Amino acid sequence: MILTDINKAQYRHRLNRVIIACIVVLTVSALSISTALIYFFSDGSETHFMLNLTGVVLGGGLVLQLLRHFRTHPYMHEIMYVWDLKQELNLINRRLRKVQQAAQQGNYHAMLALHFSYQGSQQLWQLDDNTITLDDLRPLMNELDKLAQQFNYELKTDAYSRDMLKEF
Structure with a gap:
């Protein structure tokens, strides 16, 4: 997605x-x-x-x-896009612990999944005017950016694929 x-x-x-x-x-x-x-x-x-x-x-x-x-x-179109985005975020959230552990160990696919999850959640929460939760998301995004810099990875949401979650 x-x-x-x-x-x-x-x-x-x-x-x-x-x-x-x-x-x-x-x-x-x-x-x-x-x-x-x-x-x-x-x-x-x-x-x-x-x-x-x-x-x-x-x-x-x-x-x-x-x-x-x-x-x-x-x-x-917009309604189904948000529906599909929620389903994709739900798939990532079901494997979140394993994905976070793999990201800490330098797994590129795990970092991409987290990056997609954070960016997608940000977009979803902005659409729903859920600005209070956005404040909790920013530190997680900053931590992931530092981790990606540490491993010399460039994270783009376009590179994410649902198939990457099969590893976790």
Whole structure:
């Protein structure tokens, strides 16, 4: 994955619209499906909890299918970029201890993974206006820069690949 700059205002605007659309589709579909199920499969004497739950589950499935279908639409570019970035950062965080240990020993791929993680986290937190956490990230970035200088490595986020994590 390559880090790219995205327009924060456009990302937030589109994300909010997609969230609202998902809520509307889920609400309308869940109520419609539940009502239809109750009409066709209920005699009115029992509770409708399972039929309502089925409507909600099917409505949720519909929302997921719509999101999957429109994933590649240009309107979803920023939203899917952030989604993919979060998944990539999660993969690195699952192996963070081993990656940090390998970086301390001079492993270039580990340093690249940490560099990508720090840069990606910085971008993500800026998009989410999470400026308090950014202060905790700066010392880690400085420490990694010193470590890279010690081993004469040049760290670029473009050089990172998910396959590098297989080592750890």
